[in-house]
Amino acid sequence: MGFKTSAEIQTRHPLRKNPPQLTDSNWSQTPHLHRMETITHESDPTEMDSSSSSSSLGEIGVEMKNNNNKVEEERPHVLVVDDSLVDRKIMEKLFTNSACKVTTADSGKKALELLGQGEDKHTDINQQGPKINLVVTDYCMPGMTGYDLLKKVKESSDIKEIPVIVVSSENVPTRIKKCLEEGAQEFILKPLKQADVKKLRCHMQFTKPIKGRLCMGRYTMKRTSDNK
Amino acid sequence: MDTVSQLQRQFVEYTTSLYREGYLDDQFTQLQKLQDESNPDFVVEVVSLFFEDSEKLLNNLTTALHQENIDYKQVDAHVHQFKGSSSSIGAQRVKNVCVVFRNYCDEKNLDGCVVCLQQAKNEYILVRNKLETLFNLEQQILQAGGSVPMMV
Numbered sequence: 001m002g003f004k005t006s007a008e009i010q011t012r013h014p015l016r017k018n019p020p021q022l023t024d025s026n027w028s029q030t031p032h033l034h035r036m037e038t039i040t041h042e043s044d045p046t047e048m049d050s051s052s053s054s055s056s057l058g059e060i061g062v063e064m065k066n067n068n069n070k071v072e073e074e075r076p077h078v079l080v081v082d083d084s085l086v087d088r089k090i091m092e093k094l095f096t097n098s099a100c101k102v103t104t105a106d107s108g109k110k111a112l113e114l115l116g117q118g119e120d121k122h123t124d125i126n127q128q129g130p131k132i133n134l135v136v137t138d139y140c141m142p143g144m145t146g147y148d149l150l151k152k153v154k155e156s157s158d159i160k161e162i163p164v165i166v167v168s169s170e171n172v173p174t175r176i177k178k179c180l181e182e183g184a185q186e187f188i189l190k191p192l193k194q195a196d197v198k199k200l201r202c203h204m205q206f207t208k209p210i211k212g213r214l215c216m217g218r219y220t221m222k223r224t225s226d227n228k
Numbered sequence: 229m230d231t232v233s234q235l236q237r238q239f240v241e242y243t244t245s246l247y248r249e250g251y252l253d254d255q256f257t258q259l260q261k262l263q264d265e266s267n268p269d270f271v272v273e274v275v276s277l278f279f280e281d282s283e284k285l286l287n288n289l290t291t292a293l294h295q296e297n298i299d300y301k302q303v304d305a306h307v308h309q310f311k312g313s314s315s316s317i318g319a320q321r322v323k324n325v326c327v328v329f330r331n332y333c334d335e336k337n338l339d340g341c342v343v344c345l346q347q348a349k350n351e352y353i354l355v356r357n358k359l360e361t362l363f364n365l366e367q368q369i370l371q372a373g374g375s376v377p378m379m380v
Contacts, residue, residue, distance in 0.1 A: 084281075084309065191315055
């Protein structure tokens with residue numbers, strides 16, 4: 001089962017009053033723990049200084065603040081492709097919880113249009129809006145599969161640099177090998193968990209490359225003004 | 229605060245039983261962890277989508293298995309989808325029926341498929357009722373001024 005021995009739980013509704021104590025040790029209540037890893041270090045006075053910034057979690061060097069328009073541009077932009085509405089909704093939440101901007105597409109065809117490879121250039125959000133930093137696609141989709149989409153992305157001179165993650169509910173070694181050989185960054189089994197998404201952040205490319213970017217671990221990182 | 233404690237205890241016991249009896253698995257817990265103040269109805273929304281999706285799929289399956297010439301690939305495609313969405317929300321028993329169902333599709337075994345379809349419908353109705361009861365309990369707790377306990 002999915003129980004941990006830690007007695008901490010999160011109260012997850014905004015209507016919170018003084019919670020009564022339950023005697024069963026798995027169910028004790030503690031003050032609300034916000035999702036600390038995606039929101040912010042609150043009171044660093046140098047935050048607004050454009051020449052340096054630090055991230056207390058420092059996963060990717062994206063400044064993780066909330067409600068700051070300037071920093072909104074830094075959020076990685078993920079394109080989630082899945083024919084299942086349930087899965088799109090879940091993946092969207094997984095990524096927004098990791099401070100990403102998310103666009104969803106219900107087919108490979110739609111995804112290509114959004115990436116500027118479709119017939120209608122007007123839907124190309126890659127040109128118009130914030131660039132896409134990561135594509136996450138389901139493998140099994142009617143029409144164009146995730147593998148087909150991966151191939152098309154990697155064959156295109158415009159977008160082949162965009163990392164593509166393939167997800168699938170089926171653990172088929174030949175399928176996994178095929179995708180990795182075609183250039184998929186990773187192949188992950190569904191259903192995805194928050195931990196999977198956190199690990200993916202190191203694959204995301206940013207329009208403004210940041211010096212000294214590392215994938216793992218907690219550290220404080222400075223971004224200097226000569227990084228563009 | 230007596231009512232709140234009672235309701236909370238009921239909620240805890242009910243949730244525990246759902247996991248113990250295999251209706252829900254860890255993926256449901258994962259969904260709950262995703263919920264936060266920016267989207268306090270996330271779990272209910274996703275589960276509602278699952279309900280809608282499931283009902284469509286079950287209808288499609290019923291139709292597909294009533295054809296004169298059954299297209300088992302099509303049947304399998306529907307079951308695959310159903311397996312995926314049930315797995316994504318943690319509806320373990322539904323998912324398990326889908327696994328067996330797919331095997332029957334591979335074998336083009338009509339009797340097996342028909343039995344599985346009925347089982348899938350039954351398990352779906354069961355988990356739907358249980359989740360609705362759970363959400364109801366949550367609402368009662370909130371309305372009584374309490375907070376909803378959650379397992380990690």
